[in-house]
Amino acid sequence: MNRNKKVGWISIIASVGILSGCSLSGSSGSTPIDPPKDPTAEGEGGVMAASAEIANPFTATLYARDADGYVAPLSVKLPFDTPDVAKRTLQYMVKGGPGEELMPEGFSALLPEGTEVLSLDIDATTKTATIDFNEAFLGYEAGDERQILEGITWAMTSYPSVEYVRLWVEGKALKEMPVAMTPLDAPLSRHIGINVERASGVDFTRATPVTLYFMNQTADSFTYYVPVTRLIGWTTDVAGATVAELINGPLDSSKLEAVFLPTEGADNTVSLTADNIVVDLDGALAGSGEKLPVEGLQAIVLSLTETTPTKGVQITVDGAAQVIATDDKDYGAQPVSRPKALNPLEL
Numbered sequence: 616m617n618r619n620k621k622v623g624w625i626s627i628i629a630s631v632g633i634l635s636g637c638s639l640s641g642s643s644g645s646t647p648i649d650p651p652k653d654p655t656a657e658g659e660g661g662v663m664a665a666s667a668e669i670a671n672p673f674t675a676t677l678y679a680r681d682a683d684g685y686v687a688p689l690s691v692k693l694p695f696d697t698p699d700v701a702k703r704t705l706q707y708m709v710k711g712g713p714g715e716e717l718m719p720e721g722f723s724a725l726l727p728e729g730t731e732v733l734s735l736d737i738d739a740t741t742k743t744a745t746i747d748f749n750e751a752f753l754g755y756e757a758g759d760e761r762q763i764l765e766g767i768t769w770a771m772t773s774y775p776s777v778e779y780v781r782l783w784v785e786g787k788a789l790k791e792m793p794v795a796m797t798p799l800d801a802p803l804s805r806h807i808g809i810n811v812e813r814a815s816g817v818d819f820t821r822a823t824p825v826t827l828y829f830m831n832q833t834a835d836s837f838t839y840y841v842p843v844t845r846l847i848g849w850t851t852d853v854a855g856a857t858v859a860e861l862i863n864g865p866l867d868s869s870k871l872e873a874v875f876l877p878t879e880g881a882d883n884t885v886s887l888t889a890d891n892i893v894v895d896l897d898g899a900l901a902g903s904g905e906k907l908p909v910e911g912l913q914a915i916v917l918s919l920t921e922t923t924p925t926k927g928v929q930i931t932v933d934g935a936a937q938v939i940a941t942d943d944k945d946y947g948a949q950p951v952s953r954p955k956a957l958n959p960l961e962l
Contacts, residue, residue, distance in 0.1 A: 672692035672693060673692070673693060673700050674690055674691070674692050674693075674955060674956050674959075675690070675691055675692075675693050675700065675703065675704040675707065676688050676689070676690045676704070676770060676773040676956070676957065677689045677690075677691065677704060677707050677708050677714055677717075677770060678708065678725060678765070678766035678767075678769050678770045679708065679714075679718055679722045679723060679724055679725060679766070680722065680723050680724075680725055680762060680766075681721055681722050681831060681833070681839075681841070682720075682721030682722070682833065682834070683831060683870040683871075684870075685810050685831065685841045685843075685870075685871070686725070686762050686765050686766050686769070686809055686810055687722075687831070687839060687840070687841045687842075687958065688769070688773075688840075688842070688957045688958055689717075689718065689719070689722070689839075689958050689959075689960055690955075690956035690957050690958055690959040690960065691707075691717055691959065691960045692959075693707070699735065700774075701735055701737070701744065701771060701774055701777070702732045702735040704770055704771075705726070705732050705735070705746070705767065705770065705771075706731075706732060708724055708725055708726050708766060708767075708770065709724055709726040709727070709728065709729075709730045709731075710723070710724040710725075710726065710727060710728040710730075711724075711728045711729075712724060712726075717960055718960075719833045719835070719837040719839070719960070720833045720834050720835045720837070721833050721834060722833075725759070725762055725763050725766040725767075726752065726763065726766075726767075727751055727752060727753070727754040727755045728751070728754070729749075729751035729754070730748055730749065730751045730752045731748065731749040731751065732746060732747070732748060733747040733748065733749055733785070733786075734746075734747040735747070737776055737777060739776065741779065742776060742777055742778040742779060743777070743778070743779040743780070743781060743802055744771050744777045744779070744780050744781070745780075745781045745783060746767070746771070746780065746781070746782055746783065747783040747784070747785070747786060748782070748783070748784050748785075749784070749785060750784060750785055752784055753784060753793050753794075755794060756794070757794045757795040758795075760792050760794050760795040760797055761795070761797065763792075764792070764797060764803060764807065765807065765808075765809045765810070767780060767782070767803075768780050768803045768804065768805065768807060769805065769809055769842075772804065772805055778804055779802035779803065779804050780802060780803040780804070781799075781802050781803070782799060782803070808824055808826065808844030809826065809842050809843070809844050810841065810842060810843045810844060811824075811843075811844045811845075811846070812843055812844070812845050812846070812866055812868070812869070813845070813846040814845055814846060814847045814848070814860075814866070815866075816848075817846050817847060817848055819846065821848070821849045822846040822847065822848070822849065823846070823847050823848065823849050823850050823853060823856065824844050824845070824846055824847075824922075825844070825845055825847060825853060825856055825857045825860055825918070825922045826842050826843065826844045826845075826857075826918060826921040826922050827842070827843050827844075827845055827857065827860055827861050827914070827918050828840045828841065828842055828843075828861075828874070828913075828914040828917040828918050828921070829841055829843060829864070829865050829869070829871035829872060829873065829874060829914065830871060830872040830873075830874055830910055830914075831870070831871050831872060832872070839958040840913075840914065840917060840957060840958055841871055842917075842921065843865075843869070843871065845860055845866075847860060852885075853922060853923055854885045854887065854892050854919060854922075854923050854925070855884075855885040857918050857919055857922045857923070858883060858885050858894055858915060858918075858919070859883070861874065861875075861911075861914055861915060861918050862875050862878070862881065862883065862900070862911075864877065874908060874910045874911040874913075874914040875900050875908060875911040876900070876902045876908070878897070878899050878900050878902075881896075881897035881899050881900055882897045883895065883896050883897050883900075887925075888929075890925075890926045890927060890950075891925060891926060891927040891928060891929050891950045892919050892923065892925045892927075892928050892929070893928075893929040893930075893931065894915055894919070894928060894929070894930050894931070895931045895932070895933070895934060896930065896931070896932050896933075896938075897932075897933065898932050898933045901932075905939070906939050906940055906941045906943075907932065907938060907939070907940050907941070907946075908940065908941050909940040909941050909942045909944075909946075912930060912938065912940050912946045915928060915930065916928045916930075916951050916952070916953065917953065917957070920952065920953040921953075926950075926952065927950030927951060927952045928950060928951055928952075929947070929949070929950040929951075930946055930947050930951075931947055932947065935947070936948065
């Protein structure tokens with residue numbers, strides 16, 4: 616697909632409680648985002664490719680900083696026979712830790728070198744993870760503070776048992792982060808957003824946040840999705856606005872790549888059923904061909920299941936249920952849900 620490279624990272628909001636999002640978990644009654652296939656037959660480098668088969672694996676979603684400064688998810692199957700999978704996930708996000716050797720070119724770990732997780736307790740009733748770090752956790756630069764909070768929060772809330780996160784250091788609750796002084800008077804959740812940006816002319820006090828998934832690529836051609844929380848003008852049609860913003864593409868100040876070709880006058884509609892969101896796309900989005908970009912279809916599912924509480928996404932084109940993508944698969948046969956692994960890495 617001919618993607619438009621756009622430029623850079625927007626300044627972020629100071630308050631951690633202003634943005635909205637939802638859980639990573641999809642509907643058990645929906646199909647995976649990719650049509651069923653042999654997991655051993657995936658091509659190398661694909662963002663939805665399966666990780667290598669290993670003994671006793673669990674899938675951890677790490678968050679790391681890419682070469683362009685974005686916080687991005689990386690899913691990997693780790694061979695741990697342990698109940699402390701959330702704790703192990705954080706250990707793989709520490710600079711100089713075991714996760715760095717797994718990361719693609721240009722990626723770097725978010726947590727300061729020497730950081731250790733002294734304890735991690737999850738309250739099943741409130742779905743709150745309380746993480747107690749050692750003092751090394753405080754050894755970061757002010758410019759890294761927001762990304763550290765985003766990475767920890769989004770990594771922990773990738774587990775269905777966690778919706779909120781509290782941070783402690785050496786047995787004491789943090790009331791604010793110690794360097795840039797981000798307040799921590801309430802538990803962290805995905806409401807803080809990730810890679811926050813603001814559309815031109817939008818007033819912070821009357822903004823609606825939508826989380827969109829665009830593409831990026833490493834120097835050695837590993838392609839991956841990057842979530843961006845964009846503040847747009849106030850709207851009650853969050854699902855429709857999400858699809859519209861995704862098709863409009865990255866902001867001019869972004870370094871991310873569009874998932875659809877620029878298309879003027881496309882007539883796309885979004886409607887809600889009891890369990891799913893139905894997105895009817897304009898066939899013009901296929902450009903000169905007859906197939907829609909697979910990156911765009913997957914990004915629609917990722918974005919809608921992040922920004923809204925939908926259980927699945929049904930995609931049609933010009934009212935037709937058959938939706939053939941550039942990978943020659945039909946993505947319109949039935950609703951699809953969010954994948955369990957995003958940007959999986961090979962071990």
